[in-house]
Amino acid sequence: MALRTWDKFDKSIIEETHGSIERYRDLYEGNHIELFPRAKRLVQQGEITDAIAEGNHVAQQIQTPYIIANVSKLIPEIPAVLVARSIGSVTSSLLRRQEQIEELDDETDSMIEGPDDNSLNAEILDAQQEIIEQIEKNSKLRTEHWTNIVQHQVDGGLVGCVWIDELGPRMEMKQRDVYFPHDDDLGVDLVYDRKIDDDRFLHVYRERVEKDGLHTEHLLFMGEDNSTEFIPVDEEESKQLLGMKDLKKVYKGRNRPFVVYWANEKTFRNPLGRSCLKGIEGKQDEINWTLTRSAITFERNGKPRIAVSEEVFSRLEELAAQRYGEDNPEKKIDHRDLEITTFDDNGKALEIIQIDTSKIGDIETVRNLMQMVLSETRTSSKAIDYYLGESTGTASAQSGVAKFYDLLTSILKAEQIQSEYIYFLQQLYENILWLMAEEDSAVMIEEPDIAIRSMIPISRKELLEENAMAYEKGTQSLETTVRNCNPLASEEWIQQELERLEMASETPNTFGGGTLASYLDNRDQPLTSDEE
Template sequence: MTIVYIKQKFPPPPFDVEVEQIKYYRDLYEGNHENIFPRAQELAKETQVTKFIRKPRQHYLRRNQQAVEKAAMHHYVVVNFASAVAELPADLINRAIGNISADTESDNKLLDFVQDVNRISKIKQKIWSAVVQHQVDGGVAYRIRRDAKGTWFEWKPADLYFEHEDELGADVSWIEYKGDDKFLRVERQRLEENQLSIQQLVFKMDGETVNQELDISEYLKQYGLYVPDNQILSGINELMCGYVPNDDTLLIPRGRSGLRNIDSIQEEINWTITRDSIVFEKHGKPKLAIPRALWDSVANRNSAYYGERFVRNADLEVVSYDEKNGAVPMYITWDAKVEESFKHVERLIDYMLAISKTSAQAVGINTENGGRSAISILYEWIQSVIKAEAIKEKFDAAIKEAVRKCIMLENALGSTNYPIMEPVVEWQDMLPKADSERDTEEGEKYEKGVQSLETTVRNLHPDWSEEAILAEVEKIKEEQATDSFSPTYIQPPKTSIGSGDEE
């Protein structure tokens, strides 16, 4: 039930179709539209930058290229809203992710271990790129690792992660180049009889085809590489890897790209703007009009000097004019009527944002001047925030699952006995707030008893270290105790006992 690579093209079926789509959407995101759109390709062929363009993927070029308009020596204009659609959820989630710690207050060793996993994995630093890849590719994978740095996990692109058909295993596969030779490396994980086996494989490739399997030890020795030995982990019934799909359905469980359904609209936006640019280039430059008599005078003079009738711009720097008729040179400017074209582009942009569930205000369209409260901004951004919240829930579950698997792997290989539990991932608001507005909200939450003092201090000072936050909490508690009627800090006044007549 494992994947067969030998004598097959890489990536193996049935993942080859999906990987081809992933490459398509990556070109769309990166703005390499000459690789995927036929009109961009035709225009690129006629420009002097054609030699710098990578080989187009003919699979995506439409068949009716005879109808493509041609305009020589003009640059194809790319106004790539597709990149904004993919990056906006990543921006919101990157801002929202907060502290990650073990779900315990007494187990200091587990707290330190989870903190090390967080530090080595660089969860906060890598979350933006992981979400962007998740949106573009339609999913993102992760893999648990244990090496000299410690136990941690890393994000992997979707086109490197292949599940086995029986759902009891998965391959993390990638290409390695050694000089002119090309190799396929595979880390295969399989669940068998209440144990997990992790196997390292290497194959020699011939072009895009996997040729033969090689001995991994000889491969490592030849190129001086280090790879963990094959391992069998008893008592583990989970894979040390996983996959986070985007907008998955029952028919497409590996997820779908967040850029789907907007590629044709993106092409039409680019082409409309490019067409207007071509028109402006041809007709937008002012043209100098001179009287016929003046042209004949200058042309006859050049004919006498050079043997040919022509007029140069330099010939008209100093000219005479007809005093009797008042004929003087003048510039003719083109009064272009392109309002409808601009409105067409605006409609297309609105369609693209609606289909991709992206708020226009979030990408800088239809914004208003003046300061606004966070609540008003939230309602303007609500569509993008709702979309980002759904993506955040997937990554919240993936981060918790990955850290929990790190604990399992450490217990299996590190002779530890940590309780296997998910960490606590704290999330902040996705939209920024003014300091005064944020302080008021956090203070009200604490006063009403719905939020702890430590969480309040952490939300008010998200850039502080854990030591600084705990020190601030202790300082606040001491001041509260000093201002209270606690007998520990405030002693009652001294009194004398007995009759007042006694000496």
Template structure:
């Protein structure tokens, strides 16, 4: 996981061997010694800055996150009223899934999995949080899981390290949640420490061990990416593209080094002029050399017309840039990313359908990720309800919430509104859903008010005077 994290972050000089070969360069330079003397010295220049990173790996991980981030909509209980609706609303407010979905999906793509767990504090607030996949360890028998992480205490140079573990186990009676802590000696786990003493020493609020009777599922879970029967914990979306990424970096770096050495204009001067300046420096400093500063004011040879000239180097790099473009397209193809996402091809269409076909590779990939996170968010909120019933003494009806997802790709407001109106008029979508999708940023109160206004106007328009007025009556003489 750390390898793919460095690949995503652009720290390629730490993982690619050819990046480390561009490390040091030795040059012979002249250094002043005293007032009128100079001597040659060998100086080592660091060339790390010359390794250029064109990090398309980050694009591969972030495109699905961008698409899901813009498409995640409202999350609510599968009921129009009742305590379940209020509880789900409070969980969503505390968990902030819309704000944290981008980070969760990006880490999911980089690491190959991301986990989540359910939390509850003393005030009764319940929420779920995303955690790194390398902190989640399921038990071999499938009846439990550990969430483990390292905590450090002390000064910068002398820190004590501890392994914290939150262990959940299922039994016939229910779920047990246990807090453990171990002393670390280097990278090795040493003796277990009393959790109460550890909490007191570091002034921490650690939950007490609990036995939740009647709870028959873990209050944590994991979302894997493209898992197989041999890779049950998922696989990184950045696999198989690291070699192409290194070749892209190296091709661009190689051209940059050539430009650095040969791309700058060089000043060519007549031999006689060079001798004149070198002899003068020999008289002044005791050595024959010519500096660029010495040529700011020079003489003109009237007999030969010899003057200093700049020599420029014309590099032919078209093939190198074409090679880089081919490599980028190979990388995007392997990672199921549309070229439009990288800006290699025009990424806009005349309509939403045209845009969909241009981005079809990225959309198909994002929809697969979306289905996994849809199930994970529903499961997490449902587990929050289970925990509240077990600890809070409530009797909520445990069920999956409703998670609304919008279009993965943007559409013009006029096109989107036309589609929603057509669904409503065709009878396949309710008025409430239509208003919500046309105004996703409105509050619940504003949506209810708009729905009532529309219904009032429809009722007023449906009153036909021909049928609502009483029939005419002729009154004769009595």
């Protein structure tokens, strides 16, 4: 199969593969004035202001800002919050082997952080678990779950890469617009438009499955700053520029790429997934338009106006002429002259006119549009209420079960994302361990276990009662119970806690285990003295 030569690269090539993902990123970020023609036209006509994009620009007519109710921001963030808080610790699925510790070579040993001496802190207790923990630390994974899921939802896909370099074994997430799969699904190109020593280069990392295994290769192309044309750089110069000894490598026995792609809402028509914001652009535009139009109407008509009779107005003009002179082009009228007035024949002096601002605009339409957006994106409307509950007074104390059913729609969506995300991470862990096993056979290749916590916050009391009941009924082990009740505890603390619980259960109760017969020395009759 002929592979892409990458002698040309521009925005159109990205859009050909991934579509207009920049549009969805702007939609999420709230850069709506550049997206929606009506908003852009209002700014140009001076009807509204855009202080963020235009600075302190004053509108020609009025000073009404463009109002953005960014519902698009909540759509990816709500499942991200639910899933991110549910991802627990990562543990090895294999039993601890003392032989593995002895078989580790010096290079793998050096990848595990610790003093380089014979002290207790330098001792490796569980090699496989410590390798997995080191990968998690190098990848800073605990702080990246929310970011990964939001990017996956907004872009419609997420790329996972694995490396072993000067930073140690780690996984790294990248945006989908660097990912270009081969047409036969047997390989992938990751394309980076980057600067090296102030020169522009196109760096292509290629993985390709062949009969003898997985082939990896780094390609480098050079181009001008404003050009879409690139020319290949020879191998020796590429090694020097990239700081690599070898640009090619073959992993025998490997029939899958190390690069993992996670698609969102994948279909046959969208094999690389689709953004969760696809299809709601028009509704977001209408929401902003309705709110801004209401603000313009209020700005023009919300201020109170005073109506007076013709005789009163003539008198006010006379007083103004006396005070300001005949040269009064704006016909200013002093409000102090309205303190004492005369009535007309019908008994009217002056009347204050002000429109009912509650009738301005169609806020009900905005609510309906928001509800449509939530239903199309499988987002529970109650999830929005939790954002507003503190300010509107609708928040109330609820049990975990009540919250579950309130957020059922969002939880169903989040659970699907959770299972896919866990599988995505497990594949990346396995790929890193495969790379390490290539250099050290003592490293075991596995898909580690990833603990799951509750998506919905519940009280400490509910958490303990739920897990205690499951343990007492035999539906979960003691180790699982300890982990669930202490989700933030370290692996060392959990193992020590299990040992303490095991020792407590095995220690005999010298008093509680006794019977009345044992206290009587197993005699049928109590002991009596000779005197009796």
